[in-house]
Amino acid sequence: MALIEVSNLSFTYPERERAALVDVSLAINSGDFVVLCGKSGCGKSTLLRHFKTVLTPFGRLTGAVYFDGRLLGDVSQREQTSRIGFVLQSPENQIVTDKVWHELAFGLESLGEKAPVIRRHVAEMASFFGIQSWYEKTIYELSGGQKQLLALAAVLTMQPDVLILDEPTAQLDPIAAEDFIVTLKKINDEIGTTIIMSEHRLEGALPRADTVLVMEAGRIISHGSPSVVARDLQKQKDQMLSAMPAPMRVYLALEKSGDRETNGHVPQTVREGRVFLEKRYGVMVRETSRTQQLEEREIVEKTGSRFWTRFLTGELAKDRNSSTPLLAMKDVWFRYDREGIDIIKDLALQVFPGEFVCVVGGNGTGKSTMLGVVSGENKHYRGQVSCLGLDPRKAIGNELSDAGLAALPQDPQTLFTRATVFDNLIDVAKAYAKRRGEKRTPEQIEAEVLATCEMTETLDLIGFHPYDVSGGEQQRTGMAMALLTRPQLLLLDEPTKGMDGFFKAKFAAIIKRLCTAGMGVLMVSHDVEFCAKFADRCALFFNGNIVSEGLPRTFFSGNSFYTTAANRMARFLFAEAITAEEVVELLEGME
Amino acid sequence: MPGPEKRRLSNRTKVAAVLVILCIPLVIAINILFFEDRSYYITSFVIIALSMVPFALVFEGRKPQARELVVIAVLVALTVAGRTAFFMVPQFKPVVAMVIIAGASLGAESGFVVGALSAFVSNFIFGQGPWTPWQMFAFGIIGFIAGLLFYQLAASIGAPSRDGSMRPENASYLKWYDINRLGSNVRARRRVERLRILVLCVFSGTATFVLYGFLLDTAAVLMFTSGEFSWTGLVATYVSGIPMNAVHASATVCFLLLLAKPMIEKLERVKKKYGLLGAQA
Amino acid sequence: MIRIGREGGRKSVFAGYHPLLNFMFFGYAVSVPIFFLHPLLLIISLASALAYSIYLGGRKAALFGLGFVLPVMLLAAAFNPLFFHRGETIIYYFYYNPITLESIIYGLCNATMIGSVILWFTCYNAIMTSDKFIYLFGRLVPAMSLIIAMALRLIPRYQAQVQRIVAARRGIGFDVSTGGYLTRVRNGGEVLSVMVTWALENGIETGDSMLARGYGLPGRTAYSNYRFDSRDRLLLASFLGLMTTDLFCLVTGTLSVQYYSRFMWENIQPFASIALVCHAAVSFLPLALELREDALWRSLRSRI
Structure with a gap:
């Protein structure tokens, strides 16, 4: 019963x-x-x-x-x-x-x-x-x-x-x-x-x-x-379906009637997925040309973004040599007190305009502390940090935010002062208009707020109390508040925590839109799958330092454990494929 | 069921109010005026401690529900955290302001509990001492009176429905002068706002200065002179305590100006969300 | 961050006894000097309280004694002769007010009483943690005890959250330490406002969690880790024996003292000396337990 x-x-x-x-x-x-x-x-x-x-x-x-x-x-x-x-x-x-x-x-x-x-x-x-x-x-x-x-x-x-x-x-x-x-x-x-x-x-x-x-x-x-x-x-x-584990998605995409490899069982873990792939494709040799093909596909896929167009045409590299990064950290060391242990050790990191940089790494490695160094919350004791041309150590009060830095906290609830999403946004817009000395009518301010809402897909939330909307929606509201400060460099601390796959995709789309407009985004995260899918550049943080960094593809294919489930499952075939869709596409191409 | 239940509760509250507001000062007065016993301090200490018993009994007897406990615990914790945040400024503390707000939006009984427990819990941090019961009583009674004045008045001004029971949605002092009823009459609105703030400030300042200040000063005098009673000593202590009490009272007014409106709005919202409306009178 | 429950620097043996015994001891130690204002009794009380507080708190306690308790005692000692003019031995006129020897003596005794009460309370704060209080009163006032436990859980959480809010608001350009006085006050108010909303709204889930675990069902019990073992029984017996003897001797009045109009005390009778001995025994008992344990550990260590 x-x-x-x-x-x-x-x-x-x-x-x-x-x-x-x-x-x-x-x-x-x-x-x-x-x-x-x-x-x-x-x-x-x-x-x-x-x-x-x-x-x-x-x-x-x-x-x-x-x-x-x-x-x-x-x-x-x-x-x-x-x-x-x-x-x-x-x-x-x-x-x-x-x-x-x-x-x-x-x-x-x-x-x-x-x-x-x-x-x-x-x-x-x-x-x-x-x-x-x-x-x-x-x-x-x-x-x-x-x-x-x-x-x-x-x-x-x-x-x-x-x-x-x-x-x-x-x-x-x-x-x-x-x-x-x-x-x-x-x-x-x-x-x-x-x-x-x-x-x-x-x-x-x-x-x-x-x-x-x-x-x-x-x-x-x-x-x-x-x-x-x-x-x-x-x-x-x-x-x-897209929320299902990668092995399931890969299998279902490739499933043929009368499959004998798994007896009708859909592989759910990386191990099962890998066994299935080995049984069916094990004899095939890994071909480098496939990877080449993938790179090209990606170019086509991503040319929508100005960043990638510039990257692919080599414009960005030129820019990088000539233009200044939004954030440049070099030989940075930090610890909380003199007798304490170093949390950040000899860190170097740069973020350029239009770039979405993700720093991944385990708990307690100092990722969030690093964001604190950028925002001036934590004062480094050695090395140089230049954030929008300022040294965060010396920036007083709101200097950094006025220069165009905004940080979205891990918990957006720490930002909500008012009883509706709209009022919270209006407050920020008003304060910044006043601070910039702009004479603006309430209608203009409202228009700016509404435009930002559209951008962050929070338009249908504006009448609600910020605590009556879901975690993902709170995150986007926080994002809208941060954007109303009109930042050039945005810091995100673990924004995808507690978000489901659809919210994540929405969130990523917003970030991409911002990057297209030339904003630099630095995000620290545990979320390997998210970073693999959406970042422009990834870095692995360990023990106070960045141990490896690169484009998501080279970055994750170079890792053997700290990488996506799809990559772990199929790396013996294609080391460079990092998402389930890519694995499927490559395998379909082989047949 | 809720009807008679509510009435019984409010009766209990009345009994508690009578006990505290009449009996206790009476006993103190009798002791001070007629008995030449030398244990003033002990007597007063005992009275203060005992005077909290009816409150505790009423509160416990009511078997408060989980959500009400949470709201009270949250307010106590906020009050104590507020007290610790200002630990370096003597007497400049938000405690009384918070307690008054608690009483006004949750009612007299809860106001007392928030006040008394805030004093008690914060002394786990600042240290318990012979002053603990006095502080508990002083903060508690301020919360209680705030509840009586503002919560009851609110309920009586909020239009009662035809069956005679209070309409819970009217039971907040914010609805006292329901601003929306005044429509677009801006001047009337402002007047009401000003009046409301004035009333609250006068009450909070007086309560801090008189109730808290004098009670704690009396406690100090009684302790210092445990054998005897001296009017001059008492007056001298009151006079010397005026600056401190004035700082405390003005701090309370300041915090209330800053906190009253937003805090009460938030509490109202949470009361609605928790379904705590009309839980007591 | 301020720590809750000031457990002293040293691990206390007496604190390991049953809370009932802790509470009983402090109740006795605080109230006897208040009730019986006898100089010898007071000196015993002050000495034992001082010794125990220094044992528990070390140098910090000694500094507290010098920096806070001593001035309070001096003030109390001065207060009495200035405002009370009874007694027949006038030694000085202060603004036409007689200062009498009797009132000075009385003031000194009263000051000793105050000193010992305050010192006993410092020991109380080190030994009687919130846990013990909640245990002792959990049955009597269950709802309030639970509120205390909940508040004690929330306070450090709120203190941390305020820091987070300040940092978060700084991140989007609302620094609490910049701007004019009014701006700063307003920003500080906003931080408080965020804090209050956060605290109240997140409390809803706490309420649900209580409901889910059956809070509100009739017949709730109060659990604790404390057990009354043979060691506690032994201490209880000694406490009861000594305290009742002491109180009996005190109440029967053999240890009486007269302050006014002339200070007089009777010669100490054998019965009265029993009272004093018992009082000293009780007052020093916790300290003796601590010292015995220290000696035990020293001997255990030296044998290794």
């Missing part, structure tokens, strides 16, 4: 016309690992929240949710609390108390368990998750990954039958996210807990799923095992 059953569930939020859920029916069996995916705002969270009464939003509802054969509403709150665990998105926000041990005990306290029972369950959980070493710590001392693990453990102490997670890895870096999903799989395998998670980073989650649910505009458009869903999406030519 199904543990959770949903029949014809429809739901509309108050004061909204469009339904958030439309006629959703599904059944989830005990012990399943279910991954729910779909674009931001497709109703994933809304659906998940209907699996627990206390979190169900207010609104118009038809249909029913059954838990363990009973109507969910008839299951007592106490039973729901212990049997249905719910983990939310933000590791920071969902932690309630100040101590790790107290957080672990919180749920059991609510259930009114006696101290010895709590002690035993808490001890079990702490051992299972390896929390012992930080059991007595305060929350403030934990890393983001640890916090999310704690949030999970704090729910599991109640020994739920089903664990529901709403985008639990959105705020984590890739390594912590992978660890988290591995832990979920371990719980699923070793305890048998049913897991239902919504997720947009499918590379890690999908290979572990028994069932995948795909939602679009409040409906479930596909449902089944990963292979089934992937084929289904291809048949429907749905956009969600």
Whole structure:
């Protein structure tokens, strides 16, 4: 019997016309690992929240949710609390108390368990998750990954039958996210807990799923095992296909009826993808001419950008020799205090007008610190930094921003002062008009704001409170605020965190548009796939320094681990192919 | 269900108000005037500590819901963080301003809890001492009175619906003089704005100067002279405390001018979003 | 950043005992000198409080004693004779007001009391962390205790967030430290405004997290890691024994002192000396526990 059953569930939020859920029916069996995916705002969270009464939003509802054969509403709150665990998105926000041990005990306290029972369950959980070493710590001392693990453990102490997670890895870096999903799989395998998670980073989650649910505009458009869903999406030519892991996309594009290599199973991991490619194309020899062909294709593809036209015609190289870069760092060293260790060591980096430079690298390598050096937040103690002709160390107050530097913080929520997106933007525009001494009418200012909104695709958000729009939309609002300062050099710190694939593509398009206009963009990121796809130049940051840099293609094909999934899978055939589309194209060309 | 529930709560609030506003000063006065006992300090200390019991009981007895606890905890944390941010400027603290705002938008009981707990929690950082209960009481009672004055007045001015129950959406002092009702009458609007700010400032300044200042000065005198009571000593302490209390009062007014409007707007929004409206009176 | 819960520089043994014992000890140590203003009792109290605070806080505590407690004590000692003129031994007229020997003595005693109370509180702050308080009162005032725990979790988070907001706003050209006075105040206000919105809005998810874990169900319990073990029982027994003996002897009045109109104290009776001994024993007990533990570790280390 199904543990959770949903029949014809429809739901509309108050004061909204469009339904958030439309006629959703599904059944989830005990012990399943279910991954729910779909674009931001497709109703994933809304659906998940209907699996627990206390979190169900207010609104118009038809249909029913059954838990363990009973109507969910008839299951007592106490039973729901212990049997249905719910983990939310933000590791920071969902932690309630100040101590790790107290957080672990919180749920059991609510259930009114006696101290010895709590002690035993808490001890079990702490051992299972390896929390012992930080059991007595305060929350403030934990890393983001640890916090999310704690949030999970704090729910599991109640020994739920089903664990529901709403985008639990959105705020984590890739390594912590992978660890988290591995832990979920371990719980699923070793305890048998049913897991239902919504997720947009499918590379890690999908290979572990028994069932995948795909939602679009409040409906479930596909449902089944990963292979089934992937084929289904291809048949429907749905956009969600592009969010699937690279090995799946490559396989589906090349799939022929009667494939014998995988027995109908769609490869999901790099290993499976590689085995498939080896079986089918293993004998073919890698040809360099293919790569040549690829370069040319790319030229055609990218000539839309002024940067690339100039690059290809050699104009840019000439420019570089004659013109000054927007940002030039040379032999830069930085540490927080005299006795501390160096965070930035002998760093050199340049950003030219019209260029989108991405710096990738692991956690704690000093990427964000580097941005701080550029913006003058962190003062380097050796070396030269020239940012728009100024030394950030000596720049006072707003000098750098007045010269044309804008930095978009990791968390755009740190920028919102007003109650609507529009007011936030108007504030910035007004302040800058005043500062530049421009006499401008309110209409002119409004026109500038609206133009910027169009550019950043935030026009339909302007009436909303900035906290009522999604994370990706907040990011774009922040971007619009930064753009209203009319920068020449834009610094981005991890902007794609928590964004789904479609938002990322939108975001990249905005950046490209800015670059075409001659702006330089420097971005630090964990997101290898994004950088491979969209950057003009990539650099790998490690231990306070840039260890390698180059055009995305040469850069990622030169890396063997720190590269895209498509490249890892197909590098034995074509080292230079870095996206799934390129791999497919090259392979199709071979046949 | 919500109807009688609400009425019972407001009765409890009334009982608490009576207990605190009448009984406690009475007991203090009796002790000071009629008993020649030498333990003024202990008596007053005990009274202050005990006077917080009804508030605690009312609050606990109400079994506040999770979201209400979060809002209160957030306000307490903001207040304490505000106090630490200004730790280098003596007496120039945003605490009273924050507590008044909390009382005005969340009601008297929550105002008291925010005030008292802000004092208590911040002393985990600044150090607990014999002054802790006094500070807790002083901040708490300011929040309480702010809640009584502004929240109740707001509710009574907001037009009651026909069944006699308060309309929760009217229950904020911002709606006191609903600016939109005044339409495009710009001058009337300005007058109302000015009046509103004036009322708040007068209250906050007085509350800081009189309630907080005198209470804490009294505590100091009682401690210094634990055996006896001297009017001259008390007056001398009050007089010497005037500059400090004046700084504190003006700081409160400044912070209120800066914070009142945006903070109350934000709280209103969150109350709506949380569904906290009309949770208490 | 200001750290919460001033755990002293040294790892304390007494802090490792059950919170109830910690609380009981400080309640006793603070209230006895307030209730019984006897010079000998006060001297014992001050000496033990000073010794323990210096043990726990080291040089910092000694400096605090000199820089804060001593001036407060002097002020208190001066306050009394200036405003109270009872007593028959007049030694000086100050602006037509008699300064009496009795009121000076009383002032000194009172100052000693204040000094010891303040010093005991510094020890209290080092030993009674928020955890312990929340444990002790978690059952009595569960909602408020939870608010305290939540606020303590949020404060460092907010302090860090303010830094982030300041940096972020600087990044788009709204530096808080530039411009005229009014601009700076306005910018500071904007930072606060961002902070408040952020805090309140993000709290919604915290509320959901509490609901999801059953907050609000009837019959909530309060869990803690503290256990009352045999070591605690032993200390409790000694505390109870010493404290009741002490209080009994004090209350029966054998240790009485008269300040006005002439300062007099009775010769110390054997019964009264028991009270003093007991009081000293209790007051120095935590320090003795610490010293014994130090000695133990020294001997353990020397054997290696």
